[in-house]
Amino acid sequence: MKGKKLILLSFVFLVGMLLTACGSEKLTSSEGESSKSNKLSIYTAFPEQEAVTYIQEFEKETGIDVQFVRLSAGETLARLQAEKSNPQASVWYGGPSDTFVAAVNEGLIEAYQPEGIDQLPEQFLDKEEHWTPIYVGALGFATNQDWLKKEGLEAPKSWSDLLKPEFAGEVTMAHPSSSGTAYSIYATLVQLIGEDEAIDYLKKLDKNIRQYTKSGSAPAQQTGLGETGVGISFAHDILAPKHEGYPIELTFPEDGTGYEVGAVALIKNAPADQLENAKKFIDWSITKAAQDIYSESESFRLPINPEAITPEGATKLTELEIIDYDAVWAGENRDRLLEKFNKEVRGQDAAE
């Protein structure tokens, strides 16, 4: 009976799954569980081709076989929370430090400070020594060049420029309660001009806002596509579409800007056989050799290592007017500030 066999077969398959689910080790364990392995598993928030560039270099240097999964920072955090008891990777590579701070609070990060960390500028370091900074990205304005030409305007050069009437309905930023980038903008303004003044400013800016997007990099992309005149994003998010060829001009506010610190960290309870490789990787990630690749990867991230080459076309961190951004303060005041934003800036719109 051919038919019967087929049905039976598919249920043998089902039973098989049930059985494997019940603990046969060989089939269920992921690759590489020998006691000391030459492997390293990584979660990375870098875009795929960028991650490949960095990781290949590390593999060449050390001979360690690195495998990675690409996830956004928020997704990595959620995934780490869910697989807390048995993480599937050892290193979390890339993503803004505020997600790392949240992960530390959830007890998901194993404290580790790599060799040579004392060379890095102190203002970017984690005071509690859990994670390690690897790049810095400053907030900037993306402006569509075609639109500027058509309207005969100049790209905004300060926060107050954004309030000009010619930008009415043309400014796009992400919503602070859905995007870390937008919250950085908000916290930067609060630290720059004071809380009440910042709320006042955002209220005025609200009249010029075309759309509050959901993700932090969307304003830069929409600027590239001509969907909006000006977008506020991190410089590396702006430079990516610009580099692809979209007509974008990048400017930084002269009255001071905030920044995001990208980080790397060791995942708690990670596969023990990979621990040594994981530490090696983190050590490597802040070396000049590793940080020089930023200039080749076309990502325009600013290296944290002062000796590393600054990517061409990106502004050196030391030449930027950046404020003394307090990420810890920003994290602690998040709920309160967001509530204030929703109530006072968005008013009744908040419910929509």
Next chain:
Amino acid sequence: MEQSKTTRMGDKLSVKKKELQALVREPFLLILIILIFLSLLLFSAYPVWQVLKATMVGEDGLDLTIISEQLTSSVFLHTLWNSLKLGMVAALFATIMGFIFAFAVTRTTMKGKKFFHLIALLPIISPPFVIALSVILLFGRNGIISNGLLGLENTNVYGFTSLVLIQILAFFPLAYLNLRGVLESIDPSVEDAALNLGASRWSVFKSITFPLAVPGVLSSLLLVFIKSIEDFGNPMVIAGDYKTLAVEAYLQITGMYDLRSGAFIAIALLLPALTAYFIQKYWVSKKSYVTVTGKPSQGNIKINEKYIVYPLFAFCLLITGIVLLFYGSVVWGAFVKLWGVDNSLTLDHFKYIFTVGFDSIKDTLILALASTPVIGILGMVIAYLLIRKQFIGKKLMEFFTIIPFAVPGTVVGIGYILAFNEKPLLLTGTAIILILAFVSRNVTVGIEAGTNSLRQVDRSIEEASTILGADSFKTFWKISLPLMKPALFSGLVYGFVKSMTSISAIIFLVSVSWNLITVSILSQVESSRMGAAAAYCIILILIILFVISIMEFFVNGGFKKRRES
């Protein structure tokens, strides 16, 4: 039809008893039921339960603050209403569109039916974000149509209207597949008899075709409604300020780092989904839709009246135009240097994929091909069990099958990690966990199609087979399955396509050894490499169309044709 119904009502109890006894006589069937039940419990209900538990249990024991906080929050309630409104509008129009397509393809002599069939399948293949992107490029501020052709300034494509239109287009194939199955299964001799007795085309449609198709219509409404409120990719890109629950859930988790509130918001979607589900089941269960009785029937008289065929043809052509417009612009995007900016032709994006990203295509294909047969067969078997067999826990089984389909993928993904990350149930990092997620999340469409088909088949056909000595397996394989052919096809197509293109659940389950094509596409979109993303989509679409045509060949050629259609 009416008579068989009344006699059955009277004998219902004794039939039930008889069937329970029959079940004991067939130990294999019993084992099968228990197995399926356990699998569903473990792989469909348990992961979602894990997430629900996580929202209810805080650091020190039971903690319902999140639930009460959300339920009393005006933002939550407003967002819930947004989702419901979206779901209802999308369901209504997608079902109407699907019905017209299915009717035109199965009931008329319209030209180009094969072509329209293919077009109606195309929108199921919607890789994340890409179609929404092509809407922006066509109708946005700098859109080729809105600005280039029509000279409109300052158009705004973000918001409810665009979202609903995209969803209708994206989900009408679901209704089409489902309704085509139902319309094909209706025995044409009933309609022919009415025609021969002098009824007009309209009264045949009004009093026979449509009433018999009602279960299919209702289940299409249901499927589209559920998929619309659960949809994440389209609203994420195109909804603008219009908030929906599925997106809010995702943003709570990944933007606010609040796993518990996010998970609750997502699970809250189960409520409207299940309500709709049980309303539909209750409605359908009250009537009989049997037309296939096993008595010889002849091919039906296809509609060839010009005044019916021409408008239908025009409608199908219009929809085809829209579908081709969107997908055509993706093709365009894959072959030009910079989609929307630099229109010089290039093969660079394909070269890039063939050098860098071929592994993910291979991995995706392997996993999809492994899950599809399971999705198809399991869907038909469960449909058969639900409609034809009596056993304890049937309602519960039905309930389990709908859960992973109705909650957003994010929850399914997180639930799978929570459930299967520790011994003895350690599955994370393997291919099995991905296959299981594909199966449990996509089997529902096959089940729906299967139950709709079976409702039209008089069970006396199967009873005859049993009386002649065949066991349930043989009866299923020889009698029921061939009668469910279109449903099997729907289940297979949907299962395969969704396994190839899903993203939200998978993002939590991909591992270092299994990388999937949608994850690559997403990464390309995020770094503004729209050309590469479009090229990935083209390859994806070609693979899927190729596999669908093979399935069509096997499903329609593998069984003997019961009747010419």
